[in-house]
Amino acid sequence: MPIYYYIVLAIVLFCIGIVGVLVRRNAIIVFMCIELMLNAVNLLMVAFSKMHHLKNAAINASAGSDGQLFVFFIMVVAAAEVSVGLAIIVMLFRNTHSVDINFLNRLKH
Amino acid sequence: MGVTAILFWILSSLALLSAIMIVVSKNPVHSVLWLILVFFAISGHYLLLNAQFLAIVNIIVYAGAIMVLFLYVLMLIDLKKIVDPQRSLWIKLVGVATGCCLLLVLIAALSKADQTTALTQTIGGNIGLVENLGKILFSEYLVPFEISSILFLSAMVGAVVIGKK
Incomplete structure (x- = not known):
């Protein structure tokens, strides 16, 4: 497949994530949309790594595997981020009895 | 159109449809389930690119661990008691317009980029x-x-x- 299809697919997924962050007020759904944006970036990174591999495989047999390892590390960081973020959302709910993201505009009280 | 292209289009449309449903659906539990579907579609894309390790890790970490965490938090939060907060119609329209503008700008900027016709290796290659x-x-x-x-x-x-x- 041409790389341009993957670029367009990833951009559309990323923009859907951005629209979700802007439109929804439920903190959990905003968080899910952030995950969606991360995944769009991951998909594009893997597609680029395979493009790089196809071009440079004759010079370097493992060309492009760096990109896939970066995706792996992005997943690692995303897992850590989700655990802390969901803890914050649970704490928000415990303090305000709501998951409205507008309550996060003042971090005290 | 080969089998790869057909699979690409099926997985892409599945991913886009589920991504839109995440934003649209009213019930947060349904959003989580649609998000799991997006992750499976993206894992299918990884398999199509022969990135088998990442496909499995994506399913285990995202669809397995992270989404279960989301579902647990949704169960901890009493959904019956809270009313789902909604933005006003204007803010929604402006949000969608902003997203569409960004989409337009990015696609227009990248359509003239170098090597947009370069191919990605779909079936072969063992780096993944x-x-x-x-x-x-x-x-x-x-x-x-x-x-x-x-x-x-x-x-x-x-x-x-x-x-x-």
């Missing part, structure tokens, strides 16, 4: 296999790998500290 990635991960990327374990430990401690009070 566990053997190859494992060799590189434990030789060149050993230090970042170990540091990520410290990151996990600190995230775990942080989550416990935040959740305790």
Whole structure:
């Protein structure tokens, strides 16, 4: 497949994530949309790594595997981020009895 | 159109449809389930690109662990008691318009870029296999790998500290 299809697919997924962050007020759904944006970036990174591999495989047999390892590390960081973020959302709910993201505009009280 | 192209279009439309449904659906539990569908579609894309390791990790970490965490938090939060907060219609329209503008700008800017016709290798190539990635991960990327374990430990401690009070 041409790389341009993957670029367009990833951009559309990323923009859907951005629209979700802007439109929804439920903190959990905003968080899910952030995950969606991360995944769009991951998909594009893997597609680029395979493009790089196809071009440079004759010079370097493992060309492009760096990109896939970066995706792996992005997943690692995303897992850590989700655990802390969901803890914050649970704490928000415990303090305000709501998951409205507008309550996060003042971090005290 | 070959089998690869057909699979590409099916997986892409599945991913886009489910992504839109995440934003649209009213019930947060349905959003989580649509998001799982997006992750499966993206894993299918990884398989199509022969990145088998990442496809499995994506399913295990995202669809398996992270989404279960989301579902647990949704169960902890009493959905019956809270009314789902909604933005006003104007803000929604402006949000959608902003997203569409960004989409337009990015696609227009990248359509003239170099090498947009370059091909990605779909079926062949063994860089995405566990053997190859494992060799590189434990030789060149050993230090970042170990540091990520410290990151996990600190995230775990942080989550416990935040959740305790």
